[in-house]
Amino acid sequence: MTLSISARFAFETDQPTDVLLQFEAAAIPEQRIGKANTSLTQAEHCARVPAEDDIGERIWLRSQGRFDVEYSAEVTIERLLPDxxxxxxxxxxxxxxxxxxxxxxxxxxxxxxxxxxxxxxxxxxxxxxxxxxxxxxxxxxxxxxxxxxxxxxxxxxxxxxxxxxxxxxxxxxxxxxxxxxxxxxxxxxxxxxxxxxxxxxxxxxxxxxxxxxxxxxxxxxxxxxxxxxxxxxxxxxxxxxxDVSFLTSFGPSNFLFSEVRVEKL
The missing domain is CATH 3.10.620.30 (C8orf32 fold)
Structure with missing residues (x-):
């Protein structure tokens, strides 16, 4: 089964702040990532790092002001499902x-x-x-x-x-x-x-x-x-x-909105 996923969210900070994001579907054996796109506002610093148990990735940011995230992907699930x-x-x-x-x-x-x-x-x-x-x-x-x-x-x-x-x-x-x-x-x-x-x-x-x-x-x-x-x-x-929040801010921040849509294809 293939899912179509889209997510948008935004936050803002008054001063340069370190933020850790994790919102992308993980590329692991039980799920295959097809078309995928991630769009981020330009930041002072942006780097990918492995997430817990090497399932997915986190993104380190250092940013100030409004920051917008847009993500879309098609994910095919290939998971064994015993009783x-x-x-x-x-x-x-x-x-x-x-x-x-x-x-x-x-x-x-x-x-x-x-x-x-x-x-x-x-x-x-x-x-x-x-x-x-x-x-x-x-x-x-x-x-x-x-x-x-x-x-x-x-x-x-x-x-x-x-x-x-x-x-x-x-x-x-x-x-x-x-x-x-x-x-x-x-x-x-x-x-x-x-x-x-x-x-x-x-x-x-x-x-x-x-x-x-x-x-x-x-x-x-x-x-x-x-x-x-x-x-x-x-x-x-x-x-x-x-351990797995989609947004962790290491300083004062204001969360503005989020929109998520997941559909079967």
């Missing part, structure tokens, strides 16, 4: 090095404090069945409420308030999976069924790879139910939203 509920978990000692940090607490995902909860609520499940049960529990207990959270909202805050946006749903799923000793990471992405259309966030969990005996693989899970893994284009991954 999540049938996948087994790997024991911690079987985890590859890349997965270890995704078992630990991070800024927005305090997993250790949820260990008693997950055992009480999901104690009869393991592996992919546990993740599927967590996803369903979030869907049943949380309200999708734009404007209900902010940049400092953690998974604990969302758990208490039982509401949030895609970012918060992803943080809660990541947190409860890690509390279950299942590596989980935050994924920034594009998907066509997101309402309202915007940059989206889902989770990925590290479970058995059904195509490789004894192997493991990352599998997309969206607690909001809006993104189908078959039609989801990854931008980047991280421990939580702090």
């Amino acid at each position: 999540l509920g049938t996948l087994e978990a790997l024991s911690p000692h079987e985890m590859p090095g890349e997965a270890v940090k995704y078992m630990l607490d991070s800024r927005y995902c305090p997993a250790d404090s949820f260990q008693s909860f997950v055992e009480g609520e999901f104690g009869g499940t393991l592996g992919g069945a546990r993740v599927d049960a967590i996803r369903q529990w979030i869907a049943d207990h949380f309200d999708y409420a734009p404007g209900s959270s902010h940049v400092n909202t953690t998974a604990r805050d969302s758990f208490i308030e039982r509401r949030g946006i895609c970012r918060d749903f992803a943080h809660v799923l990541v947190t409860l999976a890690r509390a279950s000793t299942i590596p989980a990471r935050y994924v920034a992405c594009y998907a066509p069924r997101v309402e309202p259309q915007d940059f989206h966030a889902v989770a990925e969990v590290f479970l058995a790879d059904p195509t490789v005996e004894g192997g493991g693989a990352w599998h997309i899970v969206d607690a909001t139910g809006m993104a189908d893994p078959a039609f989801t284009a990854k931008i980047g991954v991280g421990r939580d939203a702090a």
